[in-house]
Amino acid sequence: MLTEDGLEALVGALLRRGYRVIGPTVREGAIVLDEISSAAELPVGWTAEQEAGSYRLRRRADRARFGWAVGPHSAKRLLFPPSERLLSVRRSRGGLVVHGGVAQMPPQALLGARPCDLAAIAVQDRVLLGGAWADPAYQARRERLFVVAVNCGEAGGTCFCVSMGTGPAATAGFDLVLTELIDPDRGQPSYLIRAGTPAGQEVLAELAGRAATPAEVEAAAEVVARTAQSMGRRLDTAGLHQVLTGQPEHPRWQEVATRCLTCANCTLVCPTCFCHTVEDTSDLSGEHAERWRRWDSCFTLDFSYVHGGSVRPSVRARYRQWLTHKLATWIDQFGTSGCVGCGRCITWCPVGIDITEEVRALRGPGGSA
Amino acid sequence: MAARPRRRPRVAVWKFASCDGCQLSLLDCEDELLAVAGAVDIAYFPEASSRMGRGPFDLSLVEGSVTTPHDVERIQRVRRLSRYLVTIGACATAGGIQALRNFRDVKEFIGVVYARADYIGTLARSSAISEHVPVDFELRGCPINKRQLLEVVSAFLAGRRPTVPAHSVCVECKLAGTVCVMVAQGTPCLGPVTHAGCGALCPRYRRGCYGCYGPMETPNTAALAAGWQRLGARRPELLRVFRSFNAGAEPFVLESRRHEEG
């Protein structure tokens, strides 16, 4: 068990090992992921109410650090950054001089990863490392990542990890895992902590904790059991592949197209969406060129541009592509669903389009939309 | 390696009805201006130099909209003199703020404002350059972003396609890691229907997007207007937000008309 002060010791132990510690912190009216240098920067006593298209920070009555679900950011930002330079090329007397390779960065420690975040990292691992060609930049960051997971003590209004089998308890993919236990009288948290890897064990040995009592272990189990009971959303996955791939002309696709902005927010906040584009630029002198990779989305026209035009000009085709790939053809391609039930796409859609509701409507009769 | 052909490309900068802000973006490229001046021969740029070179030009940058009969003739001449013609800014690409006249009777304005209406030669509408001549590329923004301007000039000089994506401002907002003001504050934002380019400047300062870059590639303005209404916006406000710098852009014209009285 760790006390509140034990969290500070944990951050200190990670910093001493040379990690950039990335953790949840309050900024711009949300709990985001950012570099932290002290446990004091964690969102003490904050929570967030989430609904389709809406997120509001709220004060809690206690001093919980992890009394909220997921925020707008995910581990994707750390492992697969929004944009990165792949190459730079300079013209010289002898020809072209090419600089490539992965930029050296300090290793990162992610504090506060949720079970669905761990599942999302596992999905991105399959996509970016699993095939014949591993992505070297992703791999370099991934291999050095240290993960402190936190079991969920509070389900968000848009969470449905139980439906996707990814939470609310972490089972794998962490170095250390915490469960936050709140003293009901004093509102003070303490933390049940467990190591998942030798690296985690090593850090744990440095922390001044004490062994948990059987009552505390039981209380921690109750925390996640309670969270599992309070999911904000659910998604019925039975026969889903056929529902999505078997009805390309279902009227609901057209109906959702009248509401969808093709703004791409859903795909960019999704912790598993990995699509990107590669952009080449040259400077005015024509002596220097660069190649950049940046996040892209199946909601942009350029994304499906082939000679002469875009393959998916209609909103209907783009929304159908996103939902069908995410929940059905992803399984054909990577052996896992592309959705971990984090609810980010629901909360952060500016007009509150809810994938669980779209699936429900697509299960309905063709005319019910 | 073959030596590059070293006749410096000749560039001209033209002004039509506009505030000069976009041309100033070019002057504002302080660090880059030397590189610009080294790479190209700025043969015609009255804003910056008294030198009035004659055509033809390899690249013409055109700022401003067409508002007078004289403009209509002059843009034809600019087109004839230019190998590539790139329009810059909301005036040149969508008619600018002065396109507000398109929704009113200009003759009536002239009668109210000027003593001698017959001295005033003006058109009923303010229109984008592309309504009059073929345009090779339209760079949006009010004002344009200087980084994008350098990208467009560099691309035309290198004979490649400019990297100027037409997706929503939201994409830039998310790349920057900014928290969405619409979702987290309930602040109405035009980002989802607005063309990227500014780097989501206003959301980074916790304000909604004003639509300076005009409509994005597939703007669903009706769905966004419905979202604004759920956040409490009323029709006069919706009319106003779609009638600003890009009032003359077709998707914004149609959306603003939906919120007119009556």
Ligand code: SF4
């Ligand atoms: S599809 Fe939505 S709920 Fe599923 S993982 Fe992506 S953002 Fe989360």
Ligand code: SF4
């Ligand atoms: S579903 Fe929502 S977030 Fe996704 S593109 Fe459509 S409007 Fe944007």
Ligand code: SF4
């Ligand atoms: S703040 Fe505006 S631009 Fe940014 S994601 Fe939200 S709606 Fe889009």
